[in-house]
Amino acid sequence: MGGLFGVVSKEKCITDLFYGVDYHSHLGTKRGGLAVINSDGMLKRSIHSLKQSYFRVKFEQDLPKFDGHMGIGVISDSEAQPIAVHSHLGRYAICTVMKISNIDSLAQDVLSEGKIFTELSDGSTNATELLAQLINHGDSFAQGIRYAQSKIEGSCTMLILTDDGIIAARDYYGRTPLVIGSKEGAYCVASESCSMINLGYDLERELGPGEAVLITPGGIKPLLPAEGRLHVCSFLWIYYGFPAASYEGVNVDQARRNLGRLMGEQDDIQADLVSPIPDSGNCMAIGYSEGARVPFRNAVLKYTPTWPRSFMPIDQTTRSLVAKMKLIPNYGLMKGKKLVFCDDSIVRGTQLRDNVEIFRRHGAGEVHIRISCPPLVYPCPYLNFSASKSPLEFVTRRTIEQLEGTHDKNLKEYATYGSPCYCKMVEAIRSNLKMNSLKFNSVDNVVKAIGLPKECICTHCFDGSGNN
Ligand code: SF4
Structure with missing residues (x-):
C-alpha cells in the first residue's frame, strides 16, 4: 500500500x-x-x-x-x-x-x-x-x-x-x-x-x-x-494498519479485537485454547478468546530476535524457508489439544497450509482456523495490494476454478456469506489446506467491528461492491 x-x-x-x-x-x-x-x-x-x-x-x-x-x-x-x-x-x-x-x-x-x-x-x-x-x-x-x-x-x-x-x-x-x-x-x-x-x-x-x-x-x-x-478501505483495519493507529476515529487494535470477539461469540467450537498466528492474528485472537470464552495462549511464536520483519526473498523456495523458520510452534501447548488459530486473512493459502501441517506434526489434536476478514474474491482496483495482480493468486479463485472449471463463474454467489456456493468454496479450501474446520468473518461483522456506516467503507475485495 x-x-x-x-x-x-x-x-x-x-x-x-x-x-x-x-x-x-x-x-x-x-x-x-x-x-x-x-x-x-x-x-x-x-x-x-x-x-x-x-x-x-x-x-x-x-x-x-x-x-x-x-x-x-x-x-x-x-x-x-x-x-x-x-x-x-x-x-x-x-x-x-x-x-x-x-x-x-x-x-x-x-x-x-x-x-x-x-x-x-x-x-x-x-x-x-x-x-x-x-x-x-x-x-x-x-x-x-x-x-x-x-x-x-x-x-x-x-x-x-x-x-x-x-x-x-x-x-x-x-x-x-x-x-x-x-x-x-x-x-x-x-x-x-x-x-x-x-x-x-x-x-x-x-x-x-x-x-x-x-x-x-x-x-x-x-x-x-x-x-x-x-469510502475508506476496510482492509486498513484488518491487515494494513499498525494496531496503535486510528482512521476516522476508529482504533485498529479495537477493530481487530471486535472482529475476533464477534467471531468468538458466533462460533460453536468448544476449543481448549485460542492462539494467534503472529503477528497478524494477535489482536483478533484476544477478541476471539473474550467472545468464545476460550483461554488465550501463544501456541506458535515468532522468533523476533532475528525475524522482526521478512525481507523479500528472491525465490519461492527461500520464501517458504523464511516463512517456516520464523515461526516456532510451542509444542508444549499443542499435544492432543483442540486448537483455534486466528489470522487476519488468507491470500494464497500456501503459508497457512504449511503452518497447519507443522502444528499437526507437533501433536495438535485438532486445528481450527478462524480468519478475521471474509474470503478475498475480487482483486483490489484501488490500492497496490500485492496479490491483486492476478485473481488466480487468490486461493478463493483457484478453488472456484477447481469447482467450476473457470475462476470467474458465479462470483457474486461465492462471495455471499452462507450461500451454497460460499459454503462449497470454504469447505474445499478447508479440505485442501487440511484443517479440521475453517471459518471467515462476514462482511456484516466487518462493518460492525469498524462501526462506520457500510456506505462509508470499501469492502470491494470481499463482496465486489463499488462506489456508492
Ligand atoms: S478493494 Fe477496497 S477494501 Fe479491498 S483492499 Fe482495496 S480499497 Fe481496501
Whole structure:
C-alpha cells in the first residue's frame, strides 16, 4: 500500500522526518524516499530500495545531506519517489499512496500532447510522475489536484513539497488516510496517526475525502473542500494498519479485537485454547478468546530476535524457508489439544497450509482456523495490494476454478456469506489446506467491528461492491 509523512517546522525538521517516515515501514517493502528543502534553498532527494534492508539502515547514511525546515517522505510499495518537478506551478517534490488503474490510457494522453516522462518504474510509467503531469494541467495546485482526481481511476493520496509549504491532499473517496498533527512551531502530516506520537505531535484532525490543505509553520490553509464521498478501505483495519493507529476515529487494535470477539461469540467450537498466528492474528485472537470464552495462549511464536520483519526473498523456495523458520510452534501447548488459530486473512493459502501441517506434526489434536476478514474474491482496483495482480493468486479463485472449471463463474454467489456456493468454496479450501474446520468473518461483522456506516467503507475485495 505505502505510507506518507511530512513535516513543516520553525526548527530543523530532519529528525522528525526520518523517524516519522520510518514509522510507516509496515506499509511497504519496496522503496523509501525523502525530499527536503534545505536551508540553502536547494531541494534534496534520496531514494533507496527497501527490499533487503530497513528504512533507518538505508537512510541513516544520507542524513548529513539534509538540513531544512520542510520535508516529505514515503514508504512505497511500488514506484521510486518522491519525484522532483519544475513546472509553471513552480518547483516541487511529490510523493503518493495510490494506484492508477487507467495508467496506460492516461499516459498515452500525456504523450499525445507532446509531453515526456523522464522516470520509469520497472520499465513502465512512473505513476507519481504521471500524477505530476496531471496536476500541471491546472493553473494552480488546487485546480490541478481536482483535475487529477477527476481523471484517475483507482485512488490517489499525496504530499507535495513546495517553497510555500506542504500540500496534503487525500484521495477523493478517502480510501487511504491522511492526518495532521501539531506541536509548538511545527506541523506534521501522516498516513498513520500513531507515527507522530513519539515525536511529540498532538493529533489535530484527519483530512476528509478529496480535501487538500497547505501546511506552513504558521498554520493550515484550506485549498480544496472535502467534497468527495467517504469510502475508506476496510482492509486498513484488518491487515494494513499498525494496531496503535486510528482512521476516522476508529482504533485498529479495537477493530481487530471486535472482529475476533464477534467471531468468538458466533462460533460453536468448544476449543481448549485460542492462539494467534503472529503477528497478524494477535489482536483478533484476544477478541476471539473474550467472545468464545476460550483461554488465550501463544501456541506458535515468532522468533523476533532475528525475524522482526521478512525481507523479500528472491525465490519461492527461500520464501517458504523464511516463512517456516520464523515461526516456532510451542509444542508444549499443542499435544492432543483442540486448537483455534486466528489470522487476519488468507491470500494464497500456501503459508497457512504449511503452518497447519507443522502444528499437526507437533501433536495438535485438532486445528481450527478462524480468519478475521471474509474470503478475498475480487482483486483490489484501488490500492497496490500485492496479490491483486492476478485473481488466480487468490486461493478463493483457484478453488472456484477447481469447482467450476473457470475462476470467474458465479462470483457474486461465492462471495455471499452462507450461500451454497460460499459454503462449497470454504469447505474445499478447508479440505485442501487440511484443517479440521475453517471459518471467515462476514462482511456484516466487518462493518460492525469498524462501526462506520457500510456506505462509508470499501469492502470491494470481499463482496465486489463499488462506489456508492
Ligand atoms: S478493494 Fe479491498 S483492499 Fe482495496 S480499497 Fe477496497 S477494501 Fe481496501
